[in-house]
Structures are given as C-alpha cells and as structure tokens.
Amino acid sequence: MSDAGDSEREPSIRAEALEALLIERGLLTTADVDAVVEQYNERIGPLNGARVVARAWSDPAYRARLLEDGTAAIAELGFGGAQTDKLVVVPNTTTVHNLVVCTLCSCYPWAVLGLPPRWYKDPAYRSRAVREPRALLREFGLVLADHVEIRVWDSSAEVRYLVLPERPAPLAGLDEAALVAHVTRDAMIGVARP
Numbered sequence: 503m504s505d506a507g508d509s510e511r512e513p514s515i516r517a518e519a520l521e522a523l524l525i526e527r528g529l530l531t532t533a534d535v536d537a538v539v540e541q542y543n544e545r546i547g548p549l550n551g552a553r554v555v556a557r558a559w560s561d562p563a564y565r566a567r568l569l570e571d572g573t574a575a576i577a578e579l580g581f582g583g584a585q586t587d588k589l590v591v592v593p594n595t596t597t598v599h600n601l602v603v604c605t606l607c608s609c610y611p612w613a614v615l616g617l618p619p620r621w622y623k624d625p626a627y628r629s630r631a632v633r634e635p636r637a638l639l640r641e642f643g644l645v646l647a648d649h650v651e652i653r654v655w656d657s658s659a660e661v662r663y664l665v666l667p668e669r670p671a672p673l674a675g676l677d678e679a680a681l682v683a684h685v686t687r688d689a690m691i692g693v694a695r696p
C-alpha cells in the first residue's frame with residue numbers, strides 16, 4: 503500500500519515517463535506539451551473561475567446557487583470534471599477572508615483554476631497557511647485589518663475550495679464580461695484581492 507504522498511507523486515512520474523517516450527518516438531514535441539500546460543495554466547484554468555466569479559457578482563440568484571452547490575453552479579457555465587466533483591465556494595465578506603490550501607499535498611480545483619502555481623505546492627505555504635495565515639498573506643502583499651477573521655480551508659481529494667472575492671466598489675458599473683478581466687487566480691485562492 504502506498505500512502506497519500508506516493509499516490510500524488512506516482513501519476514506525475516508516470517506522466518513524465520510517458521512524455522519522454524512520446525517525444526522519443528517522434529509523436530510529440532516538448533513544445534506541444536508546453537502549449538497544453540500553458541493553456542491550462544493561463545487560459546482555460548483561471549479564466550473559467552473568473553467567469554464564475556463575474557457571474558456571481560452580476561447575478562444574485564446565481565451567487566446563491568454557487569454558494570449552495572458549487573459543483574452544480576459551475577456546471578451551468580459548462581465547467582466540471584477535473585477534480586471538482588465536490589466544489590465548495592467560500593465567500594469573502596467585509597469581516598471574513600477565506601484562504602485555500604492543501605496541507606497534505608496540492609489538491610486544487612483544476613476545472614476552474616487550471617494547474618496550481620508552484621508556491622501552492624511549497625511546504626512553507628502549506629504549513630504557514632494554517633499556522634500564521636496573517637503573516638503569510640502580508641508577504642503576498644495582502645494586509646488585512648485586525649478585525650477581519652481569516653478562515654483557512656484545507657483541500658482534499660474529496661473537497662476542493664474556491665474563494666468568491668468581494669466585488670471591489672470601483673467595479674460597480676461594469677457588466678459581467680468586463681468584470682471577468684478583474685478576477686485573478688490569486689484572488690480565488692485567497693492570497694490577493696481583485
């Protein structure tokens with residue numbers, strides 16, 4: 503039997519072996535692989551989450567459904583699979599700030615955020631998010647007032663989390679399409695604000 507760490511590591515080793523083999527056989531180039539990774543990282547990923555947040559900011563009924571059942575609500579926009587079988591969306595308020603971590607490894611809602619950033623998998627991030635979240639967020643450039651409670655959500659193989667940031671007041675007049683551009687990956691993990 504392998505422990506949880508092994509089961510997370512093994513697929514990446516297998517993937518690397520497969521990639522090497524396909525390149526060796528001339529079926530794939532490194533550039534092909536990089537392009538797919540970039541697409542998940544920069545485009546498909548966080549952009550999907552940004553569309554979910556922009557919809558929630560624009561449509562109170564959608565926001566309510568999103569908080570009630572994240573998985574069902576992102577499916578309305580055509581998103582799902584990729585590690586979001588149980589997605590829980592946690593809303594920031596003026597008094598509560600949410601932060602997402604996976605203390606065990608690097609569980610992450612791929613379907614809405616793409617691939618996790620390198621720092622998300624860093625042992626320092628994973629331990630400090632729990633131990634001293636306020637100091638950690640300060641290093642990300644996010645200084646929270648003392649009266650703001652920080653809630654830390656530990657992702658797992660079963661449950662993944664997405665932060666619903668507050669809509670910044672200056673964006674009040676924008677429509678949904680324009681709002682998308684203001685929602686960042688980091689804001690949906692909880693280490694930044696839009």
Ligand code: FE
Nearest residue numbers: 604607608609
């Ligand atoms: Fe994990």
